Amino acid sequence: MSQSIIKHDQRFDFDRVPAVVELCYQAGADVSDEVLHNHIPVSNSSKDDGGVTFSGLSEEMNLVAQRTLDAWERLRTGVQKLLLVYPAKVCEHCSEVHVGPSGHKARLCGVFKFESWRGSHMWKKAEVDDLVPPKLVWHRRPHDPPVLVDGGRGFYGHAPAVVELCMQAGARVPSKYFCMMKVHGLTTI
Template structure:
């Protein structure tokens, strides 16, 4: 039992030792660019695939007239008997901009409460890409070229890097995409163009989700157990801005736990519109399936349904044309 004590400790692996996980650097670049492509494409697609948003709550619907279900809890919803009041919406309602603090050293000290307004907030997914190796001049972050040296259980010093030669140009570096300007967002002009755009958009969505999951296995992401706040880094932050109902009891401190992919990239499920093209009927709610909003937009744009979404979309279930028919089936 005691034998282990005398042995030299095994060195920490990256990224715990302050170094980047080399095999994840290309993944980080891929996710970064796929995210931009996804946003740009969604903006174009949403010019031809209608997406509605409720004026009083966060509900969205992919389709031209909104859905009939009485699930609204927004302002004056009782006067509408729970019906949503549909208007237009933006890409941010579809692909949610989950934000997090940008930290300049992922091994650095906690962000204290007092500094919460001095630290920039950026999309959490971008922060994850930065920490995993994407260099963005506007959001610098510490890159060590030698592992840290532990001097205690929770303390370390940086190794002396003076003896290292000038760094070679980063071979992983890729050209980064930019978000389109307003006047560059041009709607596809034919159904074929729309379908091709929809396929590319769906691919970008999958690349972002799969890639982010890979990055999260190497780089810790935390989420508050009481509110949606996300923190990219091995420990949570100390800003006492927890928005949860009972936050007073904890002095506004977040309760950090390990995040899952859906915390970072919420899938945002919406109703899947039946292939028949018929509008949804309130009475037939139990027959309808759901899909992540991005996926539903792409499918309505003409993309093929990926196998993994077929289950929740309930494509195997025949939808009766009326309640009467439904009752006859049962």
């Protein structure tokens, strides 16, 4: 696969889309032109929410939480499979991601005065966490103190925010997160 390199003065000649959308598009997913070219986010309007009401129905919340967690896992697994086939690169110095066989030379890296690196991107192979970053939050266990203190941070667990949110709503967490969450660990407090 050969692709011409995008030069700095050509950076506005090409559409920029979310990396996961581009990766799925290159893999053959049916992405509408509105999403691909006009960058219209796909969302439901507040008027048509599919009949779901969030009025504290715990069974319904459990179902929503489990579906959300399952979708999170499917997304990360799907991105991992796509990355095995389709090349994607991420810059080591900034958050720029390029999906395709070669990186671009548009100088967007280090253009701000506070950034020490100024110049071309330093491309490396992208991984799942680069495209679908897990924002980590602290996970408070039953035996942890009510307010987490700095002195015990080595003993507290953490989890991706999506996993923690779904767990608190009643979803079953996959066992692969137990080590990160330190489910059976002890605190010193």
